[in-house]
Amino acid sequence: MFEEVSQGLVYETLRTYNRVPFAAYKHYNRLMRSVSFFDIPFSMTFEEFVDILKKGTRQIDRESRIKVLLSVKTAELFFVFSPLNISSVEEGVNVKISKIRRIPDLSTPPSLKITGRTDILLARREIGECYDVILTGVNGQVCEGSFSNVFLVKEGRLITPSIESGILDGITRENVIKLANRLEIPLEERFVWVWELFEADEMFLTHTSAGIVPVRRLNDHLFFEEEPGPITSTLMENFEPFVLNLEENWVGT
Template sequence: MVLFLNGKFVKKEKAAISPFDHGYLYGLGIFETLRTYNGKPFLLEEHLERLNDGLNELGIDREFTPSEIKPIIHELCRINGLPDSYIRMNVSAGIGDIGLQTALYEDPTVIIFQKPLPPLTPLREKEAVILKLRRNTPETGSRLKSHHFFNNAAAKREIGPDPDKEGIFLTKEGYLAEGITSNLFWAKEGVLYTPALETGILNGITRQFILKMAGRSGIPVKEGLFKESALHEADEMFFTNSIQEIVPVHKFMKRELPGNRGAIVRQLYKKYEDNISMLDE
């Protein structure tokens, strides 16, 4: 497998970064994960906008545009023979002296990874459980998709390695937050609900896409502060992220749910499929 590292395409076995990179020493780095379908990146502009915002927050003096990144992704798809793939773009602060730095980082380390995925994941169901571990609060005004990922890793350890199970974080105040690697949605009597950004969740790119598609489909949406009890009354529930797309929940805390038979899930998934098909136009 080949990856992109600081302007070059290199085999993964030969890729190396400095131990003095402040992404390693202090966790100063931002990443984005997205999918390609038939060699074309989905929602790339939105992912780069969030990436650039995070880099600015961390004091990393670098900005990326679709015109710069799209050809790199296309070349990775060609070299690795992976038109349908997982892409992770990782930008860390770069080399610095030991000790915290207040000046801007002007020479970051840029890595773009790739691995295979199926062309379009069907509506694969999962079981959802409430985590005992609470969601940590963002380190700044809003949650960054940063290298500080141990809250997520610890939550995954709590529920175990089963890929068909997702944990739901509560905030320290007891409000519904998000999944371990996903955003959370549920429906009740035709209304779509999701936790507000004020809970400290990541403003997921697929989350934003779903909210937009719901609006275009005439589905009422309510963002807010909700307790766990709201999920026990839900008609449908699903998770979203950029790699797994839309993930319907068939079981929540021993309660059966319609999963991939849910009307709103299926309606939104059709919108997702339609937008994927337009990548080829």
């Protein structure tokens, strides 16, 4: 069996808010996109998918974390439900730049979400006391954390690597972009060169389970002593109310 699993499992990680699966339709579509890179005899309707999510999360008496995995070799599907643990990150986290570069799109489509990616495996070994490590691309562009997306603030503008930088289109990333638009914070999605990180005024990460995570320190560079900068703070305050009320996050649930 381990040979089959070691061939790779495409996957998605979801969470609940108020015990309802969040952004299920977006996760379903991304899973299907990952599936499309392989000839897997797999079909599951969104309704079936949501139904399993609902039944599983009901078994847990608080917020859940759900991992959905599908073997690219055997089309076996796994759902793993567990209680969601969110460590408090409001005082900010430390991150550092990994020596390992994001696998480039010529080698693997950035939108394929699959276990066993050797860049992630190796980069995570460097995390140590940090919250996450930042993977840059082979041209020195900022890509993403090993489980998060990256945002900067510079002179009042919010900046994040574009999809063309070779990153996964994180669902929290997308929600933050929509929130920034709503709040009329100027936004740049573009190639971000690694040295721009050290010139930024603010920096934060985004990922499903914790939402917006302010970065206090990047390598030797300190972003703040006491409190995250104003744009990060504004986005953090508004994030949960915004996503809870954005209809597209609740399609079908």
